[in-house]
Amino acid sequence: MKIFFNMKVNMTGDILQHLSEIGYRQTRTRRAVIRVLEEAQGWLRPEEIQARGKHYCPSLGLVTVYRTLNLLSKLGYVGRVHFEDGCHGYARTELAHGHHLVCRSCHQVVEFPGWEDLSMLIEPIERETGFLIEDHVLGLMGLCPVCQEEE
Amino acid sequence: MKIFFNMKVNMTGDILQHLSEIGYRQTRTRRAVIRVLEEAQGWLRPEEIQARGKHYCPSLGLVTVYRTLNLLSKLGYVGRVHFEDGCHGYARTELAHGHHLVCRSCHQVVEFPGWEDLSMLIEPIERETGFLIEDHVLGLMGLCPVCQEEE
DNA sequence: GTGAATGCAAACTATTTGCAAAGGT
DNA sequence: ACCTTTGCAAATAGTTTGCATTCAC
Numbered sequence: 001m002k003i004f005f006n007m008k009v010n011m012t013g014d015i016l017q018h019l020s021e022i023g024y025r026q027t028r029t030r031r032a033v034i035r036v037l038e039e040a041q042g043w044l045r046p047e048e049i050q051a052r053g054k055h056y057c058p059s060l061g062l063v064t065v066y067r068t069l070n071l072l073s074k075l076g077y078v079g080r081v082h083f084e085d086g087c088h089g090y091a092r093t094e095l096a097h098g099h100h101l102v103c104r105s106c107h108q109v110v111e112f113p114g115w116e117d118l119s120m121l122i123e124p125i126e127r128e129t130g131f132l133i134e135d136h137v138l139g140l141m142g143l144c145p146v147c148q149e150e151e
Numbered sequence: 152m153k154i155f156f157n158m159k160v161n162m163t164g165d166i167l168q169h170l171s172e173i174g175y176r177q178t179r180t181r182r183a184v185i186r187v188l189e190e191a192q193g194w195l196r197p198e199e200i201q202a203r204g205k206h207y208c209p210s211l212g213l214v215t216v217y218r219t220l221n222l223l224s225k226l227g228y229v230g231r232v233h234f235e236d237g238c239h240g241y242a243r244t245e246l247a248h249g250h251h252l253v254c255r256s257c258h259q260v261v262e263f264p265g266w267e268d269l270s271m272l273i274e275p276i277e278r279e280t281g282f283l284i285e286d287h288v289l290g291l292m293g294l295c296p297v298c299q300e301e302e
Numbered sequence: 303g304t305g306a307a308t309g310c311a312a313a314c315t316a317t318t319t320g321c322a323a324a325g326g327t
Numbered sequence: 328a329c330c331t332t333t334g335c336a337a338a339t340a341g342t343t344t345g346c347a348t349t350c351a352c
Contacts, residue, residue, distance in 0.1 A: 025306060025351050046341085061309045066342065088341085176326050176331060212334045217317065239316085
């Protein structure tokens, strides 16, 4: 097999191949959903995924979007977050991260309020601060078992 | 007014007083919900709050639990998280935090996997590590606008 | 051709809303 | 007494399930 262009790794292709390997079929609907997620810059609601996916597969139904998202979620390709109104947002795993806002280069720290819902924070913060958010970590603070006894 | 015992600040009382001050009424149902939250060690689902609240107010309805939680949430007394199955969990604000696991006293750091859903992490981690989790912070990492241009 | 995947409609579940009755001030 | 708050039942919204049809292999 010769590859002339597009040597770059292709997420959609990789995932579809993986699906084949573990017994799932490569379908137009799955390709559509995966491609939408690949192109998205942030979190998408299922409805939005369906709307965008119809560009690639006009018959794409909302139910199938849900089923595909659940499948990809189980396989670890997409992360799920919860919006304030109770809906879910989905994004490919590399984007599914988040929390102090520190510049990797100059170590500037920007304070921001709110902490209850990560999902809703990321996009607004990017917009308001101009930061390009690349990753995030979760840090719990408290007392370890030993120190609890010494208190 | 004399206070002989229990000089300690009382959350339930504080909140109820605040409610009065801003025009809400002090009711048995609200007292029940607040007290349940005050006594809880972690996140509670509305149903569980109702069940525990009936101990203090037997007629407590689930609808009222929702309304009270929404009120307390707006006033900043409780935080809301989202469980994996789409339900919500509630806890008083001091508990509503989360993410590295660092001992306040010895600075030990415990690594743990997973980041998609904070809510489901806190309780299992407390159970598995024996840590008493008291607080958490969100830290976003990326590039600030200036550094983006220098790259 | 065979069985998995899809789409529709219906089911389900968590949450909210309408309204008459109860409760707080 | 007035007007908020409550609880029930019904409505709503997001998500899942049942089933006949379509599609990938």
